[in-house]
Amino acid sequence: MTLNTWGNSGPYQDRWNFFLEELKMYTPDVLCLQEVFGPVLIEKIKESFSYPYILLAYEAGLVIMARFPVGEHQVLKYKTISSNEQENRQAILAKLEIKGKQLAIANTHLSWRAEDEGVRHQQVKELLQVIVDKRDTVLLAGDFNDTPGSAPIKEIEKAGYVNLLRLLYPHNENITWDNQNPFIQTHSVKFQNRQIDFLFLHKKLLTPNLVKSCDIIFNRPNPNGIYPSDHYGVLVEIKF
Secondary structure (H helix, E strand, C coil): CEEECCCCCCCHHHHHHHHHHHHHHHCCCEEEEECCCCCHHHHHHHHHCCCCEEEEEHHHCEEEEECCCEEEEEEEECCCCCCCCCCCCEEEEEEEEECCEEEEEEEEECCCCHHHHHHHHHHHHHHHHHHHHHCCCEEEEEECCCCCCCHHHHHHHHCCEEEHHHHHCCCCCCCCECCCCHHHHHCCCCCCCECCEEEEEEHHHCCCCCEEEEEEECCCCCCCCCCCCCCCEEEEEECC
């Protein structure tokens, strides 16, 4: 599962409570979270769920929580940075031991401004180069802040990675940034409805019936109109 949690913005206590309620419906084995800048939300998750393996990069807002043993792992700090923002852009890469097999995963959050597509493109190239150097076939997760058809996403696809939402729903828009979400209306910069949150899997792993489902989640409010985040999440079920 991947979700940009929107940090502690907005009514975050109410958002977090609803997020935890919704999480009980899915109970994913692996969580890739973005915009988590401190331990409070992680401690709340640990109170209700069993995730014995946790990788943290709070300075970049990145967290991986897993029920599977974590082997080799690292934090990649992108050399390409945007002059339009102060954020620390990174990626967490890790190998999970699942039923005697290894699955390498990466969780990232790229620069966000519309004019920074070139920056995101270079950040993607840095990430892919590390993956190639390590000879890993990876599940890529995160907030890529760009849409299908953009240069950064095309670069990922050129490297052999498949957008799992598009794989299962090729004719859908698969929106994860939705202007119907009232929290988006508080932002100073406006974007169209779009998919910017992704789970990618390398085509070498795509055997028949491997991907059982892939869905957009956290895309409805509670009775008080509270959404878990300004983003929606993506959940994939993979059968090893």
